[in-house]
Amino acid sequence: MKRIVIDPGHGGWDPGAIAVDGVPECQFTWQLSKALGDYLVGRYQVEVVYTHEGPDTALADNQVDELRRRAAVANKIEADLLFSIHHDNTGGRSVRGGSLWIWRQVQGSGLGWAGAKGNHTDPKSYPVAQAIVGPIRDALADLGVPWRWWGDPDGIACADFYLLECTRGPAILFEAFHGSNADDVAAARRPEFVPTLARAIGDALATALDLPARVQPGPFADVPADHWAADAIARAKTLGLMAGHPDGTFGLGQPLKREEAAVLAIQLRDRILADILAALNK
Known part of the structure; x- marks a missing residue:
């Protein structure tokens, strides 16, 4: 059985970015992470592991050790994928959109981001990113959140993110929306946003990683046939x-x-x- 490690970005001492409505990033990342994990194990034959449990938890007391330990969760079990969930926040109120990231080694100092095609240095993660970016991008568009393309034909970005660098297997970082943009935040707070996005990500991951279905669908998309009700x-x-x-x-x-x-x-x-x-x- 394949293993997916879901990393709810931030948590504990590090709340992450504060969205324009005052909600810390760690609250959203745990909500979407849990919805994604529940959907995956309810619909597919897959083992899901979280890097930490809940928005109030962390693994270390500083950022470097925190990211190392989160990557170590995936490395220890030789996970088929580490999927890290975030929302972006540049501080610019006019900037909008979600994005999908893989690792790129950058020479010298600075983050150095770019479109992934021809720039990335992570061949293990690139095919997975290519397989999932379209369905996720489409789901966000339907939910009212645009996509940040970064000059890549598929809309995949790459940067020298430490978590991605430390993960030995495939690793992808997902930014669901822009927390400094009021329109993005309003879309993300609608009740259908998290469950709809979780299903889109889950089904995309299942296709990319060839996960067998666990049960036939029930009367609704989120009700498995073996659910007690x-x-x-x-x-x-x-x-x-x-x-x-x-x-x-x-x-x-x-x-x-x-x-x-x-x-x-x-x-x-x-x-x-x-x-x-x-x-x-x-």
Whole structure:
């Protein structure tokens, strides 16, 4: 079984960038990381390991050791991929977009970023990045977040990121949006953003790494056929009592809103009355 290490960027003493709405980066990175991990293990035959557990945790008390230890998590188990999740923040309010990064060795000092084609020095990660960048880019566009192309035909960027350098196997860093841009942040805070993006990333990774499916899909995209409530959810859908979200998901684990309860009650009443009338007319 293949192994994917998911790295929720920042955490503990390092909150990461603070978005324009005041939310620290580590809160978002853990949310998306957990959604991605849950989706992968629920849908595919894969082992998922996190570099750390939760936005309040870290592995060291300084950045260099922190990044080394996170890479060591993947190196120790010889992971098939380390996928590090972040959101960007240049401080520029007009800058927007997501991006996907692999390692590039830069001579001298400075970060030195560029488009990956013809510039990267990481042949193990480049094919994976090429395979996943399109679906992720498309998912972000549908969610209202543009892509930063960096002059690369596929939209893959490369830089001398220390985490990517320290990881022996394939390693990719993903910036989901720009935290200094109000439009990007507004898109990222919509309830459908994280689950939709997690599914797009998960399916792209499954294709790139040839992960076998675990179960057949259930009544909704986020409800596996072996989920304990799958049959009840499918029947409620068939009877017209409950409907999913526009993106094809049911929304497992989400609380029932009062307005949703009102709609459900009326739909249930109408269904009961229809069944009674049908029985009387036989």
